Amino acid sequence: MNKHLNGVLSVRINDDNRAEAIVYGRPTPVRKLKRLMNANFKKHRFIKASWSRDAGQSDVMKMVDSYLEYVTQNKLRKYTKLRPSNKTYEAIQGWNLNIMVDHHLDKRGLIRFVDTFMSLFSGGEKLAYVAFEAHEGEFGRYIQIWICDYEYTGKARLIKKRYERNAYRNKITKQFCNKDDKNAEQIYKRGDFVKDKDGNTIESEVYFATRKCATLAHEPEYLYGKVRQCILNTYAALQTKHKPKLTFKRFQIWWGNEAKLNKIYTEINRTQNLMERLLMYYLEDEMHEDIFDDDVGTVLYYSQGYDEKSFKLSKIGRHIKSMFYRYYGAFKNHHFTDTNGERVSLIASYKGRDTMYENIEKLWHRFKTEMMRLVSLYNLKEVPFILTQA
Structure with missing residues (x-):
């Protein structure tokens, strides 16, 4: 065991790529991101955020708020299709990976596991993610990783703010009202730019790329197989001794590319x-x-x-x-x-x-x-x- 991984791995991967213990990983699309993050910080132990070594809860929630504002302002889409449960489809707000991990890994070992897994999973893209350690049942130990589906560049750019919904007011009282009011007039539509009192468009800073990450642009069945394969490859990598390594220069995945x-x-x-x-x-x-x-x-x-x-x-x-x-x-x-x-x-x-x-x-x-x-x-x-x- 090398000095960069504390704890002993009880899960071993043999030459036939078969694990000598249970390997479990499940990707799930997230639709209530803020609720998920609040629950994770209450119930689980925070491990790390990818964009900052010193990030804490306030930094993560600030990034989450920025992400939600971005997808709301810049990706306006109205869902009308119903799921089998008769609930309307909602936009995906990234993916949550639930991965069963070895009980013998300590805090530093978990960080090493997360870094190795995400390096294999990302395919060279700069994926922003937040990792937690979770315990379920009597013996279940998991890593939960939320992955942002837009590249988090960390560099500010300006976008024009838009209204998130239609608004109406009463022509007589000048008060906001329902669109069914007989004196209602529409003052702005969903998607219109927000302007200040001088008529200038209001802009806000965002730190995300314009396109979704290619790594996550797949069906859940494909991602399920990819997650499991990356878990196997992670254990295989962690159980090897570290010597100098031959590496190719990776091609940069950038939001400005087509x-x-x-x-x-x-x-x-x-x-x-x-x-x-x-x-x-x-x-x-x-x-x-x-x-x-x-x-x-x-x-x-x-x-x-x-x-x-x-x-x-x-x-x-x-x-x-x-x-x-x-x-x-x-x-x-x-x-x-x-x-x-x-x-x-x-x-x-x-x-x-x-x-x-x-x-x-x-x-x-x-x-x-x-x-x-x-x-x-x-x-x-x-x-x-x-x-x-x-």
Whole structure:
């Protein structure tokens, strides 16, 4: 167990990606966000907020109020369709993930769990989230994570305030009234801009992107499977020893990008994560502690790892490292050369999102094939099934 995770993990993930204990995670759309947050602060222990290390209850509630004002002012939509329960549909205010966690993790271990899980789940997007520790029943221990469905940029921008509902007044008394009043006149409509007494439009500051996060733009069934897979991957990551790691530079998910491009970036980031895991699965066995610490032949340009030790690479490790830099170049240049000599683009969104998905899939299969040849060449251990699944 590395020094960054306190407590012992009783949940282990074997090479077949099967947990040796129950793994549970459930995503639920939130429709009463303020009620949920107030209840969580009363009943559960606050763990962290993603946008500030020192955030407390007042900071979280301030962000929640800002979010609710933004979605109310900027995303006016009137729902008329009824659910099977005869209740009108309501707008989704982010998602709440309920994840069963190991009883042996202490406070620092829970923070490490949340950070690792959200890093895997986000696909490179800067998701704003709030995490709580909850206990249910006699033995149930959970992490509840509310995830904002709009990117929280932390940078203020101005939007024009709008009225949230229609308003009427009596033409004679000049008092507000119901629209059915015989002397009623409409003074403003829902969605009209709010103006001050001088006729100037009133503006308010918001800290959110204009588009919803691509990570959460899926049906609940898809998110359920994704959450469970990320839980397994989180436990698998936490039970490994930390050594220097080969990492690709992630593509920035930004609200200013077109939605199609953000989805392509998300898919590339997900593929990069898969490649990194497969590379490190073999590279970790080819790293050997450098007792002389002469900074020669180390894994990356930074020789000091999490445990402040240097590592040297074997011949196989150097082969893996050179393979990493070939694919690093493909991502950096936004294209790669296919086996038939054809130049294949990765982010030419004008060619269509589906075409880019196919090109990313081609790169992944090429990487996987090359990795299998390396395994066969050096007679390395068999690849776990989990690491071959895109």
